[in-house]
Amino acid sequence: MSKVPELFGSMVFNDTVMKERLPKDTYKALKKTVQDGKTLDITVANVVANAMKDWALEKGVTHFTHWFQPMTGVTAEKHDSFLSPNGSEGTVIMEFSGKELIKGEPDASSFPSGGLRATFEARGYTAWDPTSYAFIKEGVLCIPTAFCSYGGEALDKKTPLLRSMEVVNTQALRILRLFGNTDVKRVITTVGPEQEYFLVDRExxxxxxxxxxxxxxxxxAKPPKGxxxxxxxxxxxxxxxxxxMKDLDEELWKLGIQAKTEHNEVAPAQHELAPIFANTNIATDHNQLTMEMMQKVALRHGLACILHEKPFAGVNGSGKHNNxxxxxxxxxNLLEPGKSPHDNAQFLLFLCAVIKAVDEHQDLLRISVASAGNDHRLGANEAPPAIVSMFLGDELTEILESIENGSSYDEKEKSEMVIGVDVLPHFPKDTTDRNRTSPFAFTGNKFEFRMLGSTVSIAGPNIVLNTIIADALDQFASRLETASDFKTEINAIIKETLKKHKRIIFNGNNYSDEWVQEAQKRGLLNLKSTADALPLFVSDKNIKLFTKHHIFTETEMRSRCEILLENYCKVLNIEALTMLDMVKKQILPAAYSYIKDVGETASAAKALSADIPCESETKLICKLSTLCGCLSKKAEVLDKALVDAKNEESDMVRCAHYYRDTVFAAMQELRVVADxxxxxVGEKYWPYPTYGELLFGV
Known part of the structure; x- marks a missing residue:
């Protein structure tokens, strides 16, 4: 571990490696392709592919794969060897062409497509994403790629993410040019996702x-200690x-993932890992790799890494804070307040773009984190509620209010806040307390989106963030480009934005019942469940937004909505079937066995002497027998609910509501009795490890 700098990125075909191994002309051509977003010339691709292959072979690699992120929420890969016939019978050579680097052809019919692809329409394509470095994972060269159908529709999470990043770049540059920032060539969004997880004994x-x-x-059942x-x-x-954690760090560092912070989280057996910020596309790739490595490294240590949002009732679940x-x-950093009037106005304009975006698109932010697992967390006093709001802190909020009202911010100074003329008071990063209950909190020079569940791909939430903020910047830029007086128009935009969208700003306790009532008065959305949220994805407003900026086509949006609704129903269906299986094959047999032994104990005692009291045994048998009967009836209710659910499958919105209102309700009732x-029941009779054994067993 003393050679961390040498270890870091050792399994990545990164910029340093490319500089060393590619001819200068090829390296420059590749960099220009990445910067300009143009198609890679095949002659350049051939040189890059050969260098990549030689580098991989030196590290003992024999296979490559196009590594992509389909709509399953996890990554996918199909391995091919570098092996090629040599012409002479019985001999081979190791080859890798530019064509193989640039494009692959996995079967597209077996991935979720939401009706975009029929089973017989199998052809799909993977296309190399040169903005994300190739890497070696478990002896295979992995090439990050986008994934699309034969017809060109995006079937993955990377393609729309890259599109959204380009839209942010385009619209932010328009604003910066108006401020005279001609030296800026590109604007990127960056993300640092904090990953929470549980570790339990594998056995x-x-x-x-x-x-x-x-x-x-x-x-x-709840253990004595939580x-x-x-x-x-x-x-x-x-x-x-x-x-x-030490082993995990080493594996992540090899892959160029800047794992920085690790600590115990609130719940027993719960922990967190946080990386350093990276370009959003790369951060998304890295987070997918991080989750995969967390689970694989756990196996080496006889552990199981649980990434579910709510693996244990009664203790905090796991989220993923998207910084x-x-x-x-x-x-x-365009979210750094700055010290000069020029910087102040620019910062406030970008800040107002975020405020406007979050208020106008509360539904999309909620949709981006919607899942059956995350529904257990949101609003449970361990994570933000399902109501979207923004925390800015008292000082920044007061500054914005003074701008809106045209009043002085500091009564002692008596200075009127005129943007672009007077200096915004120095605004240190930690000017206010940190609000851990806020869904979307400003923390000095970034926003922390705290509603994400621990299993979610951060691609979805960041596609939404990038797009809605780019749309606000687009509207601001269009006004400023045609304004007769630049400073006057900036003031007007900022004041109008604050007046219209200040309802989204809340610096108090988001966990309180009072906030739920207040949010309702403000007209904020409260989409409590995934079934409530997902159908809004294909509202006219949202279709117009995403198609305007070419993030999704309407067809792609409707397919994604269908995929997510279907996934929600399938998850609850699997959970319900598992519950029934455990009740019938484990819980009831264990309870019956215990009842039998208690009864035999009581009978033996009576046989010894009629005077031996057996009221406790009788009372226990009666209570358990009653509960077992109740459990059987509750299981029958759940079983029938699952049968009836098939009648709703023709309409996925209706089906999702049925699973939420009927199936999940029956699951909850069944659990209460089983717990x-x-x-x-006696400890030795219980058929599986208890909460106490799981949470405190490592």
Whole structure:
């Protein structure tokens, strides 16, 4: 570990490696292709492919894959060897062509397509994304790619993400040019996603069907101790966990992932890993790799890494804080308040673009984090509510109010806030307390979007963030470009934006019931479940937004909505089936076995002496028998609900609401009874590890 700089990026075909291995002309041509976003010349691609192949062979690699991110939420890969016939019978050579680098052809019919592709329409394409470096993972050269259908429709998460980044670049440059920033050539969004996860003993994990099939515990009585002592958060890391974290860091560093911070989280067995900020596209690739490596490294240590948003009831679930910012190629953070009038006006204009975007597109931000798993977290006093709002802190909020009202910010100074003339008071990064309850919080020079669930690909939320903010910048730029007086128009835009959209700003406790009532008065959306949120994705407003900026076609949007609704229903269906399986094959047999033994114990006692009291045994048997009967009836209700769900499948919106209102409600009722039975049955009879064993077993 003393040679971390040598280890870091050792499995990445990065810029340093390319400079060393590519001819200067080829290197320059590749860089220009990346910067201009143009098609790569095949002659250049051939040289790059050969250099990439030689580098990989030196590291013992024999296969390559186009690594892509389909709509499953995980990554996909198909391995091909470098092996090619040599012409002479029985001999081979190792080859890799520019054509193979640039394009692949995986089967597109077996991935979720939302009706874009029929089963017999199998052809799909992967296209190299040269903005994200190739890397070696488990002895395979992985080439990050976009994935589309034969007809050109995007079937992945990377393609629309790249489109959204380009739109932000275009619209932000328009604003910067108006401020005279001609030296800026490119604007990029950057992200640092904090990843929460649970670690439990692998053998214990394997004994629970619910964890194996669904990633979360569907049953489980509350243990004597949970997180109430608050002794786990930032506590001393256990040796077994520390060894895991050390191993994980090394694997991530090899892949060029800048894993920076690791600590215990609030719940027992819960932890967090945070990387350094990266270009949004690369950060998305890295987060997908991070989740994969977390689970694979855990196996080496006899552990299971659980990424589900709510694996255990009664303790905090896991989220993923998406720290988002926007910067120039010259190193300027456009969300940095600055010290000069010029910088102040520019900062406030970008800030107002964010305020406007978040208020106008609350639905899209909620949709971007919607999933069956995340529904357990949002609004549960462990994560932000399903209501979208922004935290700016008292000082910045007061400054904005003074601008809106045309009043003085500092009563002692009596200085009127006129943007572009007077200096915005120096605004240090930590001018105010950090609001951990806010869904979307300004933290000095970035926004922390805290609603993401731990399993989600950050591509979706960042596609939305990039697009809605680019749209606001587009509107501002169009006004400023035609304004007769630049400064006057800036003032007008900022004041109008604040007056119209200030309802989205809330610096208080988002967990409180009072805020829910206040948000309703303000007219903010409260989309409590995924079934409520997802259908809004294809509203006229949202179709107009995404098609205007060429992020999605209307067809692509409708297909994605269909995929997400179907996934929601499938997840709940799998969970319900798993519950029924556990009830019938594990919980009821365990309870019956315990009842039988308790009854035999009581009978044996009576046989010894009629005077031996057996009221406790009788009472326990009666209670357990009643609960078992109740559990059987609840299981029948759930079973029938699943049968009836098939009648709703022709309309996925209606089906999603049915699963939420009927199936999930029946699941909850079933769990209550099963968990009570667990508290009564003897420990040796219980068929799977308890919460206490799982949460405190590492």
């Amino acid at each position: 214990q994990f394997k004994k629970r069907k619910d964890l194996v099939y669904t990633g979360r515990t569907l049953f489980g 997180q109430e002592l608050e002794d786990h958060y930032f506590g001393s890391i256990k040796p077994r966990v520390h060894a895991y 988002w910012s926007i910067s120039t190629n010259t190193g300027v 009570e039975i667990e508290t009564l």
